Amino acid sequence: MKIVVMCGIGLGTSAILKVNAERALERLDIDASVQATDVAGVRAAAADAQVILTSSELVEAIGKTNADVIVINNYFDVDELVAKLEIALGS
Amino acid sequence: MEFDSTYPKVIMPLPHLPLNAITIGALADDWPAAITAAGDALVRSxxxxxxxTDRMIEVIREFGAYIVIAPGLALAHARPGADVLTDGLCVVTLAEPVAFGHPHNDPVSVIVGLAVSGADDHLQFVAELANVFNDPAVIPALAGATTAEFVQGVFGQTEALA
Incomplete structure (x- = not known):
């Protein structure tokens, strides 16, 4: 399973989201890879991804995708990530 | 993963937060002024x-207020470039909170500025930032800080707050 985290420039914010998404997945005992990308690279990165995590500000920039797009409000709230990933991944 | 192997055992102090990279109670009328205060702190250090500084502002003009990644906190940053002399971190608290235009996390009271010289080597750095801010008490504590030494302590002594 593949999860993409996206921010505007593909480092900094997306790296924080990647770190905490991995912590959330560990808590859920879900085995998935988490790849950070930027707006320019999201289409390619998400081609085989099940979920895209990003900010509400960037949802429109993703465009057409088959992945579930999940908006994260607080990137430091692992509980929020756990709750939203649990719903999206249907565990 | 490699991040989890260091968490939550020993939390290493984040490098690059000298006292001259901390500004307490900056006056900013709008978000570009707030980002400029963070840029000034990075330059000063x-x-x-x-x-x-200009590139950090451009990121927000291009992509919006997504850098407001938690209630009250903006992570100001841009891509690596020739204007990054060394990896750096700064913290600016605002005298009055400023709206960045984020639907959930406005207004912003604390700006963390991040400068990295290379995209690949910043992951451990960012993991340590996450270790600090995953404690929900940290942003309010920083917003209410009255001394730079206190801010430095929050980043160096996260065990005490955990």
Missing amino acids: GATTSAY
């Missing part, structure tokens, strides 16, 4: 040149 020797991490960047002022061109980096």
